[in-house]
Amino acid sequence: MKGLILFLRPLLVLAFLSASLAQAKLRSFDHSLSESIPSSRWIYTDASKPPGKGVINKLYLVKKAQAEGKWSRCYKQGEAAQSLAPGLRAWIRKVQLECLNEWGRVARQARKELQKLLLAIEKSGALDQDPSRKVLLKTYFKSQFLLLGKEVDSGSRASAWKRIEKIQVWESYLAREELGDLYFRAGELAFVEQKLMGAYNFFSRSQNHRKRPEIEDKLSIIQKAMPQLKVDTETLKPKDSATTNVSLKYSEEENKLVERMQRSLDAKDLVSAVEDGVRIIHKFPGSENAEWAEDQILSVYLGLVGQSDHRFELFRQKILRFMKEADPKRLKHWAVNAWARGAFEDAILISEMALNKLSPHPDERKLLILAANSAVSAGKYSMAEEYYKRLVHGHGGSSQAQEALFRLGLLFFRKQNYSQSAFYMEKLLATEEDSDFHSKAMYWRWRAYQKLNHKEVSEAAELLIRRYPLTYYGLRAWAEINGGQLNWKRDNENSKGSVEKAEFFLASTKLRASLTFTQFENQAWERFRLLLRAGWLEEAQEELQNLPEPVSPEQKIIYAKWNGRAMNHYSSIKILNEVWNENPSLRTVETVRLAFPFEFEDKIQKQAQRYNLSPHLVRGLILQESSFRPRAVSPSNAYGLMQIVPMTAQDIARFLKWKKPLRLPEDMFNVDQNIRFGSSYLSRMVNAFDGHVPLALAAYNAGIGRMRRWLQQRPDLGVDEKKLDSSPESEIWIDELPWKETRHYVKAVVRNYLIYQMISEGNITLKNPVWKVLSAPEK
Numbered sequence: 001m002k003g004l005i006l007f008l009r010p011l012l013v014l015a016f017l018s019a020s021l022a023q024a025k026l027r028s029f030d031h032s033l034s035e036s037i038p039s040s041r042w043i044y045t046d047a048s049k050p051p052g053k054g055v056i057n058k059l060y061l062v063k064k065a066q067a068e069g070k071w072s073r074c075y076k077q078g079e080a081a082q083s084l085a086p087g088l089r090a091w092i093r094k095v096q097l098e099c100l101n102e103w104g105r106v107a108r109q110a111r112k113e114l115q116k117l118l119l120a121i122e123k124s125g126a127l128d129q130d131p132s133r134k135v136l137l138k139t140y141f142k143s144q145f146l147l148l149g150k151e152v153d154s155g156s157r158a159s160a161w162k163r164i165e166k167i168q169v170w171e172s173y174l175a176r177e178e179l180g181d182l183y184f185r186a187g188e189l190a191f192v193e194q195k196l197m198g199a200y201n202f203f204s205r206s207q208n209h210r211k212r213p214e215i216e217d218k219l220s221i222i223q224k225a226m227p228q229l230k231v232d233t234e235t236l237k238p239k240d241s242a243t244t245n246v247s248l249k250y251s252e253e254e255n256k257l258v259e260r261m262q263r264s265l266d267a268k269d270l271v272s273a274v275e276d277g278v279r280i281i282h283k284f285p286g287s288e289n290a291e292w293a294e295d296q297i298l299s300v301y302l303g304l305v306g307q308s309d310h311r312f313e314l315f316r317q318k319i320l321r322f323m324k325e326a327d328p329k330r331l332k333h334w335a336v337n338a339w340a341r342g343a344f345e346d347a348i349l350i351s352e353m354a355l356n357k358l359s360p361h362p363d364e365r366k367l368l369i370l371a372a373n374s375a376v377s378a379g380k381y382s383m384a385e386e387y388y389k390r391l392v393h394g395h396g397g398s399s400q401a402q403e404a405l406f407r408l409g410l411l412f413f414r415k416q417n418y419s420q421s422a423f424y425m426e427k428l429l430a431t432e433e434d435s436d437f438h439s440k441a442m443y444w445r446w447r448a449y450q451k452l453n454h455k456e457v458s459e460a461a462e463l464l465i466r467r468y469p470l471t472y473y474g475l476r477a478w479a480e481i482n483g484g485q486l487n488w489k490r491d492n493e494n495s496k497g498s499v500e501k502a503e504f505f506l507a508s509t510k511l512r513a514s515l516t517f518t519q520f521e522n523q524a525w526e527r528f529r530l531l532l533r534a535g536w537l538e539e540a541q542e543e544l545q546n547l548p549e550p551v552s553p554e555q556k557i558i559y560a561k562w563n564g565r566a567m568n569h570y571s572s573i574k575i576l577n578e579v580w581n582e583n584p585s586l587r588t589v590e591t592v593r594l595a596f597p598f599e600f601e602d603k604i605q606k607q608a609q610r611y612n613l614s615p616h617l618v619r620g621l622i623l624q625e626s627s628f629r630p631r632a633v634s635p636s637n638a639y640g641l642m643q644i645v646p647m648t649a650q651d652i653a654r655f656l657k658w659k660k661p662l663r664l665p666e667d668m669f670n671v672d673q674n675i676r677f678g679s680s681y682l683s684r685m686v687n688a689f690d691g692h693v694p695l696a697l698a699a700y701n702a703g704i705g706r707m708r709r710w711l712q713q714r715p716d717l718g719v720d721e722k723k724l725d726s727s728p729e730s731e732i733w734i735d736e737l738p739w740k741e742t743r744h745y746v747k748a749v750v751r752n753y754l755i756y757q758m759i760s761e762g763n764i765t766l767k768n769p770v771w772k773v774l775s776a777p778e779k
Contacts, residue, residue: 027522031558033511039565040535044671055084059534071103090132091539097139152185180210196222254284270300274322281326294330328357347374365400377738379716406437422448443473447728472747475754479766487763488589513554540566553579569597570627596755599628607675611683614773620752631669639668642678652677692721693771694746702742726769
């Protein structure tokens, strides 16, 4: 009897929900932060026991079949789940479509089932109303395009035209790429049927939405068959910077210069090529050829950067003399690229060329900060100081001037001129609130005050903790004035200075929020809870989008909790940061734990132990890299939890003597494999720098080659990777790194490491270095 009740409970909930909402349009209720919201992670664990019974079990079977690539079973299990979970029919249909799409690529039977399912969805009216339309439409289009492609390829033209007309009804919902594909297929059909004018029109419309090289060939054929058509195939060709742009569109003189430059490039006569390239830029500045020449000159120049042979240095000097004749805009472009390549002295030189060409230069502030930061990276401190002061005096109030103030303060700290360091940090803090450099300026001002025995040293530390308690620098200050202890509750006996005022820091509080949902929103809330219990996490995340926007800080925290339960920690952390900025007193033990989740624990522990790393470090890196999103993809095509780019993945596979061929990006979306690969690589970085964790993290983020080159260029840094030291003097280099992302990344991961320690252990004692972790080569 008990089993029957458990089986029927979800159905009874849905039935009760439908009945109650028929009588009342609104539902108001309170939700506590401590209230349990069951959420299954079965899809990421090795447990064989399914979550729950009844409808939860049926949903589990559908998703399990999909995860295992058993497409036929997935579809059939979905049919069985329909009657038990009518409120989730749209989600079940979506998963069925996804499974049939995969199956239908190779099996005719699957395509027949797909046809039937699409008709059933259309007849049900699911596409006529939200939220089911929102859930189904994208997958519905994908299914229609799959069938359309098969019909065109098999010559079923009548069926294909009908399908095109059906898809066109939803034209306003299609993405540009989808419209391009639709009209390309229509063009193919018309072309086969020898309806050349129609084919021309369809191909042209397709090209407007999505460029495809095949279209150029088709239009050329049509043009030959119908000479009356004026098809400008030149505009359809993709631009290739490696080839010349000789054309009737350009003058004879321009064409000759371009041809001569190309011949010089082919003959490796680089100096002549650059000389002609500058002539093209001078004489034809608005031409496409000027852009082509600019790119070629940059490629030639960058190819010489870093070459140690004396002959290459002579080439470089000659090329730089010709480059000097270019216009200021192109010089700025070259300076930026030289800096990005690590050619800091050349970046200074080219920046000066641009500044001397045009005064005042429209990009003067950007060129000055580029030259100044390049001078620091080249170890030319006096030159950097001059550039920074030009910014402060001539461009006050600009973001570049604010950065210059911070950089001057840092520069003087390195020179051990602590009074000047404090002066510039104070000036920045007095003129700019919450800039990118605000928290760092507060930290280095405090450190300068310490060196000067300043009377306000304790107040400077307190202010840093109050404003930025969860930053790396805030935690350092917190521990230092708390007797080396990092914990959730301050111990007044160990405190130093006037610190009782900060007693609210990380105080615990019981939090509740009042919520009011409409009938539509309440149904979404119930679907969200049911999907969570079944482990349909991505679908649960989507249902949260149907809930009303949270208004109060308390409501936002509850929403952050719900996002976290659905494994959308990225949104959860974003919401919590917003709340803490609005109301710092809500920065509690409970809310901090929401922002520092524990996911994939067994897998992290296993790989951390295998590579002799602290699991807190692995966990902290994953949080920073992907916010625990297994399928995260960065703009640079880094994949998965630990954000591994394809080249690094191949390198790791060779190092591990991986027997299976890599399938990218799919293998890096696999949680086990990603954590294994990422932990192995992190361990290699730590070992490469003799246990110096910040250097290892910088190498993990920026690349070990770039880090090694930068360190070789900066012997003045005083960074000794064999000396594990986290004193301020030994960590100033982190804020001097030339890569903004890496500067933030190193401190953020170490911060995460420390907070995960606090969460796990409650109270930790920081010793020098604060980031020391176990590390040894793989056995």
